[in-house]
Amino acid sequence: MSTLTIQDTIQGLLAAAPDNFSSSRLKGKENLEAQGLPALKAEEYKFTPITKKLESSILSFSPALPITVTPEMVQSAIFEGFQGDVLVFSNGKYLPELSSKIEGVEVDFISAKENTALGSIAKPEKDAFAALNLASFQDGIFISVPKKSQIEKPILLLSFCQANEGQVIQPRVWIESGDFAEATFMDMTVSLGEQSYFVNKVVEIKGGINSQINYYRIQNEGKNAIEVSNIETDILKDARFTSVNLSLSGDMVRNNLSLNLLGSNSEGNMYGIYMLNGKTHVDNHTNVDHTIPHAESNELYKGILADQSRGVFNGKIFVRQDAQKTNAFQQNNNILLSEDAIVNTKPQLEIWADDVKCSHGCTVGQLDEEALFYLQARGIDKVSAKGLLLYAFAGEVLEKIEDESFRDYAIGLIQERLGSKF
Amino acid sequence: MSKDNQILEELTSKEYEHGWSVNYETDEAPAGLNEDIIRWISAKKEEPEWLLEWRLKAFRTWLNMAEPSWANVTYPKIDLQALKYYSAPKQAKKTKSLNEVDPELIAIYERLGISLNEQKRLQGIAVDAVLDSVSVATTFKDTLGKLGIVFCSFSEAVKEHPELVKKYLGSVVPMTDNYYAALNSAVFSDGSFCYIPKGVRCPMELSTYFRINAANTGQFERTLIVAEESSYVSYLEGCTAPQRDENQLHAAVVEIYAAAHAEVKYSTVQNWFPGDKEGKGGIYNFVTKRGICEGDHSKISWTQVETGSAVTWKYPSCILKGDHSIGEFYSVAVTNNYQQADTGTKMIHIGKNTKSRIVSKGISAGKSQNSYRGQVQVMKRADNARNFSQCDSLLMGDRCGAHTFPYIDINNPSAKVEHEATTSKIGEDQIFYCNQRGIATEDAVALIVNGYAKEVLNQLPMEFAVEAQKLLALTLEGSVG
Numbered sequence: 001m002s003t004l005t006i007q008d009t010i011q012g013l014l015a016a017a018p019d020n021f022s023s024s025r026l027k028g029k030e031n032l033e034a035q036g037l038p039a040l041k042a043e044e045y046k047f048t049p050i051t052k053k054l055e056s057s058i059l060s061f062s063p064a065l066p067i068t069v070t071p072e073m074v075q076s077a078i079f080e081g082f083q084g085d086v087l088v089f090s091n092g093k094y095l096p097e098l099s100s101k102i103e104g105v106e107v108d109f110i111s112a113k114e115n116t117a118l119g120s121i122a123k124p125e126k127d128a129f130a131a132l133n134l135a136s137f138q139d140g141i142f143i144s145v146p147k148k149s150q151i152e153k154p155i156l157l158l159s160f161c162q163a164n165e166g167q168v169i170q171p172r173v174w175i176e177s178g179d180f181a182e183a184t185f186m187d188m189t190v191s192l193g194e195q196s197y198f199v200n201k202v203v204e205i206k207g208g209i210n211s212q213i214n215y216y217r218i219q220n221e222g223k224n225a226i227e228v229s230n231i232e233t234d235i236l237k238d239a240r241f242t243s244v245n246l247s248l249s250g251d252m253v254r255n256n257l258s259l260n261l262l263g264s265n266s267e268g269n270m271y272g273i274y275m276l277n278g279k280t281h282v283d284n285h286t287n288v289d290h291t292i293p294h295a296e297s298n299e300l301y302k303g304i305l306a307d308q309s310r311g312v313f314n315g316k317i318f319v320r321q322d323a324q325k326t327n328a329f330q331q332n333n334n335i336l337l338s339e340d341a342i343v344n345t346k347p348q349l350e351i352w353a354d355d356v357k358c359s360h361g362c363t364v365g366q367l368d369e370e371a372l373f374y375l376q377a378r379g380i381d382k383v384s385a386k387g388l389l390l391y392a393f394a395g396e397v398l399e400k401i402e403d404e405s406f407r408d409y410a411i412g413l414i415q416e417r418l419g420s421k422f
Numbered sequence: 423m424s425k426d427n428q429i430l431e432e433l434t435s436k437e438y439e440h441g442w443s444v445n446y447e448t449d450e451a452p453a454g455l456n457e458d459i460i461r462w463i464s465a466k467k468e469e470p471e472w473l474l475e476w477r478l479k480a481f482r483t484w485l486n487m488a489e490p491s492w493a494n495v496t497y498p499k500i501d502l503q504a505l506k507y508y509s510a511p512k513q514a515k516k517t518k519s520l521n522e523v524d525p526e527l528i529a530i531y532e533r534l535g536i537s538l539n540e541q542k543r544l545q546g547i548a549v550d551a552v553l554d555s556v557s558v559a560t561t562f563k564d565t566l567g568k569l570g571i572v573f574c575s576f577s578e579a580v581k582e583h584p585e586l587v588k589k590y591l592g593s594v595v596p597m598t599d600n601y602y603a604a605l606n607s608a609v610f611s612d613g614s615f616c617y618i619p620k621g622v623r624c625p626m627e628l629s630t631y632f633r634i635n636a637a638n639t640g641q642f643e644r645t646l647i648v649a650e651e652s653s654y655v656s657y658l659e660g661c662t663a664p665q666r667d668e669n670q671l672h673a674a675v676v677e678i679y680a681a682a683h684a685e686v687k688y689s690t691v692q693n694w695f696p697g698d699k700e701g702k703g704g705i706y707n708f709v710t711k712r713g714i715c716e717g718d719h720s721k722i723s724w725t726q727v728e729t730g731s732a733v734t735w736k737y738p739s740c741i742l743k744g745d746h747s748i749g750e751f752y753s754v755a756v757t758n759n760y761q762q763a764d765t766g767t768k769m770i771h772i773g774k775n776t777k778s779r780i781v782s783k784g785i786s787a788g789k790s791q792n793s794y795r796g797q798v799q800v801m802k803r804a805d806n807a808r809n810f811s812q813c814d815s816l817l818m819g820d821r822c823g824a825h826t827f828p829y830i831d832i833n834n835p836s837a838k839v840e841h842e843a844t845t846s847k848i849g850e851d852q853i854f855y856c857n858q859r860g861i862a863t864e865d866a867v868a869l870i871v872n873g874y875a876k877e878v879l880n881q882l883p884m885e886f887a888v889e890a891q892k893l894l895a896l897t898l899e900g901s902v903g
Contacts, residue, residue: 354819
């Protein structure tokens with residue numbers, strides 16, 4: 001047990017920060033100091049005592065040094081059927097020598113792009129961890145998809161993470177797309193070693209007018225990994241953004257996903273599955289901000305909780321006064337499989353405009369006994385029948401993944417967890 | 423939309439019906455809040471020593487508590503030292519029957535449409551009338567007394583049934599529960615007490631009618647309902663206050679105790695002065711209401727129609743401790759002009775096979791903010807808990823807000839919990855459909871709003887349902903967004 005205090009945390013990491021982006025870093029630092037890391041029972045982190053977790057699990061609050069990643073490691077990490085380009089990261093550091101050259105896309109270290117308005121999308125005011133990352137990230141990646149270019153092959157961001165002297169990894173991703181651009185990103189992590197580490201990730205996505213961006217993510221962290229991520233995107237006129245997030249393991253995981261709908265006829269979609277066992281704790285906080293008229297958002301998160309796992313869901317939909325003719329839908333369904341699993345869900349609507357269609361729904365329950373019986377009566381054993389029903393439950397989210405190979409991979413992971421193939 | 427605006431204007435210019443006040447001689451405590459005032463109130467009410475101690479303990483705890491700020495409402499800080507904590511109409515002596523009550527006071531209630539004269543009453547409702555800090559009259563006491571039912575003012579209960587009061591006071595809402603509950607525990611002045619003995623089905627509706635008349639006072643009443651095994655009671659609460667420019671504080675506590683197989687139905691039509699159309703004045707309604715289903719198969723049902731108050735902060739809750747117990751919450755909350763309401767419920771499932779149902783209908787108009795905040799908690803050993811929640815919001819006009827904050831915390835895999843919420847406005851197509859059939863826009867809106875709220879209004883006892891329907895029409899008539 002360490003006796004780490006918030007002050008130490010800030011100082012250790014801040015001292016190790018490079019001296020670029022000085023005004024952004026200063027802003028991050030100020031916001032971090034103003035907020036402090038979330039206190040126990042703080043409303044936004046009510047069910048996720050992240051600060052306490054960090055205090056007890058992370059002994060060395062300094063940046064983890066990059067580890068050696070070999071081409072073989074990259075090869076074996078890439079899933080079957082993947083047809084696309086790979087960007088490789090070691091403890092948050094971009095490794096160009098192992099990464100693909102992507103045709104028509106500009107990729108560089110963030111440090112080489114001093115003019116990037118870091119923190120303008122994932123604002124440090126909103127979250128202490130976003131502020132911490134802004135103040136003290138080492139380096140990150142800058143990806144720019146030019147105007148009118150349609151990148152057909154998906155881009156895989158493949159991260160290798162392992163505690164290495166320090167235990168803090170702070171990846172930072174900046175994605176910008178020009179008007180009418182299209183691209184699909186996949187985000188995966190390979191966890192190495194048993195030692196705890198803390199990933200504090202920030203992804204900022206700036207979509208152009210009429211752009212279409214998909215961001216698919218699989219969180220299959222090591223069982224001692226602690227992760228906080230802030231993914232935030234600005235969606236302009238006629239643009240569409242879709243996020244699919246699969247959380248499968250980790251120690252304590254917190255995802256903040258925020259969509260800012262800034263132009264009319266824009267569309268934001270957020271889909272997620274959290275399928276947990278052991279003592280995994282996953283907290284998904286999503287936030288959709290409708291600021292303009294005629295925009296649409298859809299959200300569907302499904303949870304399957306076994307053993308002593310805990311799933312937290314908080315979906316916020318804001319519909320500002322000017323955002324008339326908004327359509328916003330939100331749904332969260334959970335299945336509890338064991339006595340000790342816990343669900344805390346809070347679907348939240350805040351609406352200031354009258355001509356809108358908004359709804360949210362949430363359910364917590366278990367498998368339908370009658371459906372189970374029906375399958376068993378037809379000769380399917382109980383375990384397979386349960387698996388089949390759970391697979392069908394998750395299927396609604398999985399089918400939102402447009403990329404076939406990624407969808408098959410995700411289905412494979414879910415089936416593996418369910419213990420049978422269908 | 424000019425017609426709508428015109429109708430909206432008509433609506434907002436409508437005055438608060440119960441905004442008058444009456445001058446009568448009062449017996450008041452000096453302004454301020456300290457231990458001496460509490461001793462003064464306690465002495466005034468000739469309370470036993472244990473109750474004074476209880477009050478002082480609550481006060482001392484309260485001193486270390488902070489005002490809650492999590493609710494989705496904003497209001498200037500209340501200067502609790504400037505308030506008077508006791509105001510009572512002067513009566514020469516304790517009255518035995520209604521005939522001895524000052525006719526002036528009876529007239530106040532007559533004017534509110536609450537006849538305290540038993541002969542004139544519609545059959546079936548007994549009333550405890552609370553004016554400012556004291557209960558002025560309780561009707562039908564004898565009839566109820568024959569069945570063993572105790573229905574009287576709180577002060578009377580303290581004197582005549584101290585053992586019951588001592589046993590149940592603070593058992594559901596502990597004195598340290600929250601800031602306003604602690605304040606109430608320290609300074610509460612009167613309220614109603616109701617005890618239904620084992621196996622008795624109360625033959626009439628029991629009702630408390632609260633009226634704040636005096637200026638610069640806070641009203642802190644306390645209601646305690648105890649339903650013994652296999653008993654049944656339906657309880658009504660109504661409230662109004664005069665129209666004044668300054669804000670007044672109302673911080674009440676209601677406790678309900680239901681033993682095995684008992685059923686308590688608690689209905690509120692809350693119509694405190696909501697402030698004028700500029701948002702000036704009005705009552706701050708910070709109320710703690712909670713019931714406990716202590717015994718197996720018991721049931722507590724809350725029904726509320728909230729149309730008044732400048733700021734409402736109220737969460738009638740059920741602790742479902744007994745196995746097979748049932749909690750229900752039906753609410754219609756209407757806000758207009760600058761009103762703010764943050765209301766909802768808590769359903770705490772502790773016993774096995776417990777059920778709860780939440781139906782909340784929010785209607786916001788003008789520049790008001792209407793929030794639903796609720797919690798459904800299923801504890802670890804609450805097997806087969808079942809909850810269904812529905813919270814709908816209706817927005818009228820583009821300056822108001824509707825917010826939903828449902829917390830759902832499930833610790834048992836056999837729980838079945840559903841929550842759904844929608845937000846919408848009155849469709850132009852719906853209005854058009856009515857217009858086509860010769861129904862004027864204003865009537866169409868009333869029709870649609872009443873239809874929207876019907877699920878809740880149906881839960882109210884008949885007399886109250888009529889009043890509530892009228893209130894809804896009055897508050898919202900014609901406000902098409």
